[in-house]
Amino acid sequence: MGRTDSLAKLAWAYGVHLTRRRLSRPRSQLRKLLDTYASDGIRALTPAERERHSHLIGCINCGLCALAAARMGKARLPDVASSYLRLYARVGEASSDVEGDEPDFEAAAAACPVGVPLEEVAAIVRRIAAG
Amino acid sequence: MSPPSDHDVCVIGGGVTGAGIARDLSLRGLSVLLLEKGDWGAGTTGGSSWMIHGGPRYLEFDWETTRLSTQDAGYIVSIARNLVYRVVFIIPVLPHDRNNIERMETAMEVYDRFQPLKKAHPHTRLTAEEALLAEPGLTRELIGAVTMEEWGVDPHRLVYANVEDAVAHGARAMNHTRVIDLIRDGGKVIGVRYRTADGAVSEARARVVVNASGPWSPEVSGMAGVPVKLRPAKGIHIVYPHRISNFSISAESIDGRDLLMVSHAGFTLLGTTDDDFYGDLDSVDILQDEVDYLLQAFERVFPSIRSYRPVRTTAAVRPTLYKWRRYEDELSRRYEVIDHAAQGVEGFVTIAGGKLSMYRLMAEQTSDAVCHKLGHQAKCTTATTALPGNESDMEPAAELARRCGIPALAAVKLQSRHGSRAEKVLDGARAGRLVCRCEPLTEAELAYAARREQVRTLADAFRRVGLAAGPCAGSACVMRAAEVIGRELGWSASQRFDAVREFVRGAWLGRAPVLARAGWAQEELAQGAMRGLIT
Secondary structure (H helix, E strand, O other): HHHHHHHHHHHHHHHHHHHHHOOOOOOOOHHHHHHHHHHHOOOOOHHHHHHHHHHHOOOOOOOHHHHHHHHOOOOOOOOOOHHHHHHHOOOOHHHHHHOOOOOOHHHHHHHOOOOHHHHHHHHHHHHHHHH | OOOOEEEEEEEEEHHHHHHHHHHHHHHHOOOEEEEEOOOOOOOOOOOOOOOEEOOOHHHHHHHHHHHHHHHHHHHHHHHHHHHHEEEEEEEEEOOOOOOOHHHHHHHHHHHOOOHHHHHHOOOOOOOHHHHHHHHOOOOOOEEEEEEEEEEEHHHHHHHHHHHHHHOOOEEEEEEEEEEEOOOOEEOOEEEEEEOOOOOOOEEEEEEEEEOOOOHHHHHHHHHOOOOOEEEEEEEEEEOOOOOOOEEEEEEEEOOOOOEEEEOOOEEEEOOOEEEEOOOOOOOOOHHHHHHHHHHHHHHHHHHHHHHHHEEEEEEEEOOOOOOOOOOOOHHHEEEEEHHHHHHOOOOEEEEOOHHHHHHHHHHHHHHHHHHHHHHOOOOOOOOOOOOOOOOOHHHHHHHEEEEEOOOOOHEEEEEOOOOOOOOHOOOOOOOOEEEEEOOEEEEHHHHHHHOOOOOOOOOHHHHHOOOOOOOOOOOOOOOHHHHHHHHHHHHHHHHHHHHHHHHHHHHHHHHHHHOOHHHHHHHHHHHHHOOOOOO
């Protein structure tokens, strides 16, 4: 009985939906979607970021980059860049962590055993953190 | 053997349902003993998809179930604000899918009526081009998409928050404590006999014993001589240590099942399978075929999925209610409160079936049955009483970080586990040192977990504070973590070594099925860092 009732109500809703689609002109809802969830940090990656994303998050957290880069200032880059990318929905709340001097990214990237493009990762983290 | 302790109720099983029952009954003023053979939430709860969802699939079967499910999800979201976060699904529609875009949107329009009950937003509809702008990784073959919002949750912390609150209201809660027998007096169950982690055997008397042991329910009920019939179902997930996408994505498997790639706070879960399970509940293996089944489905909607490096797999067994023949996926998460007095066994109640999203309601109904048996007049208050850490609003993470001298990201994570009580956790001189860079996790929080949150093993720390949950899978942190925990618990050097070895062996079981290409780079690092521990 419950199932019959549910299917009947869904069938009615389907009819109403099709009628509404015929009578109204569809409008783009993408902006609404992105605006609704911006405060939750749910954003779209650019096609270029998506293309390289699996490389950007390939860090295995060995820590060699921090040794090679002789991290300076208070910025927690490059070795925690991976941690920030893990949580990029909430990186904005931790933007103070990525302010400060530039470490030697070239040396850091050269030491990385899995070839993470650390300078690029750091740039993305800083961009996301800035909002 | 020490003299037995006395309680109104003994709850067997420290998953989310058992913990929820212990909390509910404690808040109603009853004395409760909660026993868990492993760690809190280490079984079915921890192996779930980590979601509090409203159950849009139930719309085909019973709208009232959808209403109840969304309403209860709303309660959980209100009482556990620090533990939940929005999860937004893109549901792509491909040319040969079972449901066309109009049917999918109709379902979402109906579901929108229930979404306000759980403080969620209505759906949106996207053209193929718009869907690709929101998530460029989707297949170019899609013909449109709809979105749907649910809530993600850390189930381990949810369980522990319930345990913590139960204890705060007078309950006694013991993990790593296995019930080895039920004590009976004629046809009545009057207590339990249990063995603690150190091997000591004790007894506890209780006016009612509640069996909330999930898939182990038949084993526990067998001790009382009454059958509980389940149809256990195994489900696995593949875990990626990052968000692959900010949007979660659904996919249809080759046999027409709905699968999910869920973007959680700092990782991605891809699952799940749903197969009848007949094996050892304490040793659930993961097959390469199961991993391939999931990847095959997602490759169709998200072609680059195989270029991402999974870090481990999880497996759990659902305590599905028994039914011969095919179970409709959508209703297989039903539950039942069984008073075994009808079978001639007084003082014994089983809660069987169910799902994480409805744990609070299951706990309420079980507690109602227990109170009825005891003639105890007290209303359930768990729908509105905040869990620990939610009593007040959290301060901005950056401020907490500045005051306590920790990275802001560590503060974000700390607050996600402890809510407004975060600063209390950082008391102590070691606050600023990170023990786990991936998470990131401070030594102070790890020490607090050992001192105050019943962490007894490194795997317990994985569940309680996310130790070794990130990309390095523990290779950079477990040795040091053993030092921190060992200092709190008085471990000798060999005990610390043994603890690391036990953790590494356990982690390998979940990692082996997904090692491929890049995974071996991480594995070589782990092998090097832990030389001599992996045998």
